[in-house]
Amino acid sequence: MRLIDAIAETQRGMADALPVLVMMSDADGVVNFFNRAWFEYTGQPQFERDIGEEWRKYIHPDDVATVGAAWYAGMQSGKDVEVEYRVRHAASGEWRWFSAHARALRDGSGNIAQWIGTAMEIHAAREAKEAFQRAALPPKLPSPFSGMHFDAVYKPSSKDLLVGGDWYDAFQLSNGSLAFSVGDVTGHGLEAAVLMSKIRQSFRAVATRAAQFENNDCGSIISSVEDIMLAEHSDFLASVFFGILNADQRTLEFSNAGHPPPLIYRSSGSVEELSTGDTLLGLVDGAKRTSAKVSLDDAALLVAYTDGLVEATRNLLEGERALRDALRSWPAAHVESPALHLLEKVVQPPAADDIAIFTVAFGFESAGSTK
Secondary structure (H helix, E strand, O other), rough: OOOOHHHHHHHHHHHHOOOOEEEEOOOOEEEEEHHHHHHHOOOOOOOOOOOOOHHHHHHOHHHHHHHHHHHHHHHHHHHEEHHHEEEEEOOOOEEEEEEEEEEEEEOOOOOEEEEEEEEEEEEHHHHHHHHHHHHHHHOOOOOEEEEEEEEEEEEOOOOOHEEEEEEEEEEEEOOOEEEEEEEEEEHHHHHHHHHHHHHHHHHHHHHHHHHHHOOOOHHHHHHHHHHHHHHHHHOOOOOEEEEEEEOOEEEEEEEEEEEEOOOEEEEEOOOOEOOOEEOOOOOOOOOOOOEEEEOOOOOEEEEEEHHHHOOOOOOHHHHHHHHHHHHHHHHHHHOOHHHHHHHHOOOOOOOOOOOEEEEEEEEOOOOOOEE
């Protein structure tokens, strides 16, 4: 037996003894081995071991493209591949989440000789964090009123086990106006999600109290929320857009703390950027916050979003251009969910960052929804 064959046989024997799923491929990424745990977990017949890409049948159809994109990127760069996907559990028939990590092994000349990857089940952890994320976002949006229809979508990043610091929220005030916030806490994971939840709830409390005194100064509302957060979290940073919609007057009063400016698509076909903005929350203690007002008389769609939407293309200008094009395509599409329409038009999976989108359609006949 040649030395290289003996090494490969040893590798496979060790992999078969491991309780995690193990994959090996050649330098070009063609899979040529799965360990015993894979076949036992998925129920894939052993005779399919070296037949094409039969393993794809055991990965959730919605995740195959994500896995393929991550794998292709790794082949091109030679860097580690990290991706999460669902694998079918043969015994129960369930699709369960796994976190996979593949690394290139190089020869003495520095060339890639093969790839070895492992995958560990994270289903329980992902479900628990998904439940937390759902609880941290509003369970539903306000019912449509005065010709305004609300929609939103949240898309987690492909990392950090689903949770993140992006949010959207909308709630009706006692004076008949509708307040909404869209924001992004710096960082990812559970800590960012906890801060996000606190900020979102703080906006609800402060805006509700301000409405009782007919105070629609969005800048002062943002400042009050910032004070609340800094009292407990001196090192937090977040961007946020906060607005108050007056349905009778068809106006939007707003303030922006370091957040991507929302866009208004008007019935004329033009796209207006709400560019007024101040510094991030938490960046400058006691920073003065400004407010502005814009007419919604000929508005067709308002969209507020987090930066993951336009940065998904890895090119900010390209992402912003794609968003504007998607806005212009929205009326012709007659879609029920404008937020989901924009997401699908702008972002190609996997998403590297969390994405939150909140839209207000004016005179568009559809029910508000939360995705």
